[in-house]
Amino acid sequence: MSEFGTVISTFEGPCTRKFSFVIKKDQVVKRGQFVQVPVEGGKLIGRIADVFKTNRYFMRPESVEKYESSKPMEEIFPVNNWEYLVADVVPLGVYGKEGMFEEVSFPPSPGVRVHEPDHKILHKFLGLDNKGLEIGELPYHNVKVRVNLTKLLQKHFAILAISGAGKSYLASVLLEELLKRTREEGQIGTVIVDTHGEYVSFAEDPKFSDRIGVFPANEIRIGLPNLTSHQIAEFLPKLSTVQVRELTRFLREMKSGKKHFGISELIQVIEEDEKAKSATKDVLVSVLYDLMETGLFGASDYPLAKEIAQQGKISIIDLSPFISSRKKQMVVAHIARRLFNGRRDSKVPPFLLVLEEAHQFVPETAKAENAISRGIVQTIAREGRKFHASLCLISQRPIQLSTTALSQCNTHVILRVTNPYDLDHIGRSAEGITRDLQNQISGLRVGTGLIIGESVNFPIFVKIRKRESRESKRGIPLEEAAKEFSERAKQRKEDAKSFM
Ligand SMILES: Nc1ncnc2c1ncn2[C@@H]1O[C@H](COP(=O)(O)OP(=O)(O)OP(=O)(O)O)[C@@H](O)[C@H]1O
Numbered sequence: 230m231s232e233f234g235t236v237i238s239t240f241e242g243p244c245t246r247k248f249s250f251v252i253k254k255d256q257v258v259k260r261g262q263f264v265q266v267p268v269e270g271g272k273l274i275g276r277i278a279d280v281f282k283t284n285r286y287f288m289r290p291e292s293v294e295k296y297e298s299s300k301p302m303e304e305i306f307p308v309n310n311w312e313y314l315v316a317d318v319v320p321l322g323v324y325g326k327e328g329m330f331e332e333v334s335f336p337p338s339p340g341v342r343v344h345e346p347d348h349k350i351l352h353k354f355l356g357l358d359n360k361g362l363e364i365g366e367l368p369y370h371n372v373k374v375r376v377n378l379t380k381l382l383q384k385h386f387a388i389l390a391i392s393g394a395g396k397s398y399l400a401s402v403l404l405e406e407l408l409k410r411t412r413e414e415g416q417i418g419t420v421i422v423d424t425h426g427e428y429v430s431f432a433e434d435p436k437f438s439d440r441i442g443v444f445p446a447n448e449i450r451i452g453l454p455n456l457t458s459h460q461i462a463e464f465l466p467k468l469s470t471v472q473v474r475e476l477t478r479f480l481r482e483m484k485s486g487k488k489h490f491g492i493s494e495l496i497q498v499i500e501e502d503e504k505a506k507s508a509t510k511d512v513l514v515s516v517l518y519d520l521m522e523t524g525l526f527g528a529s530d531y532p533l534a535k536e537i538a539q540q541g542k543i544s545i546i547d548l549s550p551f552i553s554s555r556k557k558q559m560v561v562a563h564i565a566r567r568l569f570n571g572r573r574d575s576k577v578p579p580f581l582l583v584l585e586e587a588h589q590f591v592p593e594t595a596k597a598e599n600a601i602s603r604g605i606v607q608t609i610a611r612e613g614r615k616f617h618a619s620l621c622l623i624s625q626r627p628i629q630l631s632t633t634a635l636s637q638c639n640t641h642v643i644l645r646v647t648n649p650y651d652l653d654h655i656g657r658s659a660e661g662i663t664r665d666l667q668n669q670i671s672g673l674r675v676g677t678g679l680i681i682g683e684s685v686n687f688p689i690f691v692k693i694r695k696r697e698s699r700e701s702k703r704g705i706p707l708e709e710a711a712k713e714f715s716e717r718a719k720q721r722k723e724d725a726k727s728f729m
């Protein structure tokens with residue numbers, strides 16, 4: 230392993246919290262890089278917090294000013310020979326003699342050599358897993374970042390960043406990794422709520438298409454006979470308790486009669502009823518008409534939970550045909566509930582539910598009419614781990630995302646975030662984000678992210694790997710989209726001409 234430099238003695242160190250080393254002339258060492266030095270009891274692993282330059286010729290302002298006023302200093306002194314690079318290191322832990330990791334209780338001695346860490350040690354030290362999901366690589370080190378599936382999914386995770394920072398790209402990389410898993414390694418069912426229809430490109434990619442199911446939102450049906458009155462009431466947050474009670478009675482009557490019925494039959498029964506007050510009936514009929522207009526309700530469920538969650542496969546719920554956010558939420562609420570209940574009864578395999586634009590489905594503020602999916606998603610966030618029902622929340626507005634849900638995500642992958650309110654919110658909801666890391670998040674470039682939380686032993690930056698699947702056309706640059714549009718218009722004109 231290459232030698233980076235030598236530990237020096239400074240006013241503040243070496244101590245257990247920090248030390249500095251002077252960098253060898255031929256070495257390039259960057260902030261964020263990991264280093265290894267020998268200490269009592271093992272090898273200390275640290276992270277370079279900063280790199281700075283010193284030159285004793287320029288330490289005293291009065292002499293610099295004096296000399297420079299007559300001649301440039303480099304003409305008088307060999308100043309270039311006296312410039313040194315010094316790195317400040319924050320010790321993270323000690324890799325003990327028996328392969329155990331310990332806290333840093335002893336500083337390295339001045340004079341000891343600093344090295345690039347042994348990759349095997351670094352891998353173990355960071356809590357990575359050789360058989361895990363390969364997200365990318367550690368910057369500056371040739372070490373693959375593979376995170377353990379259980380550690381990442383069991384307690385949910387979130388992908389947070391501004392628009393265009395690469396959230397969907399990273400999610401696609403993760404989906405590829407999930408698809409690569411063999412039966413022996415343990416396969417889960419993955420369901421992605423695709424608000425913009427951008428994951429549909431997976432289904433068009435011959436490498437993956439056989440394991441992808443696409444469910445356009447306008448084909449989804451919520452089977453009325455399968456709903457309890459409580460579940461219907463979830464879609465109708467404005468109903469009073471009395472109205473819900475009456476609705477329950479009607480539903481019970483319907484269910485005891487025939488097995489297949491839709492909203493129109495339910496409405497008919499309510500209209501013909503003689504026991505309920507006419508005001509109650511009017512309200513129920515009016516809200517049910519409203520539900521009927523969504524076109525989402527039918528006599529049976531389509532697709533069934535077991536069709537959506539299948540081991541080793543991915544189901545894409547394509548919400549792009551819907552404009553109404555209420556309808557999108559209804560679909561999400563329904564699917565999340567079916568999946569979660571299916572998990573509780575062990576009727577569906579362990580699953581991961583990926584929510585793009587999660588702030589739309591689990592918002593922080595619960596305005597009754599637009600938070601239909603909030604309850605069930607929060608329930609999965611709180612209780613899902615017991616049933617192996619996992620969530621991946623993706624959002625560009627973390628501040629609008631439910632704190633309850635976000636705080637249950639024990640791993641955060643943070644790409645570039647610039648808004649100070651969002652940064653602050655992330656800082657408060659993810660444990661272990663120091664001020665220094667927060668500053669680095671706003672400077673991240675597309676393709677790099679920070680993983681923090683239970684999946685890794687320390688916050689680590691990662692260069693996201695290239696995706697193997699076909700990218701969605703919706704992600705192409707504006708110029709390309711414009712060119713493609715005029716190309717198609719030209720083609721249409723030519724087609725029309727040849728037709729005449
Ligand atoms: N790791 C990466 N390597 C190469 N290109 C990337 C990477 N991540 C993102 N990109 C590119 O950056 C663009 C934006 O990425 P992406 O669509 O994933 O952003 P996003 O965060 O999902 O944005 P939005 O919030 O608008 O959905 C895409 O064109 C994508 O190809």
Ligand SMILES: [Mg+2]
Binds near residue numbers: 396
């Ligand atoms: Mg996206």
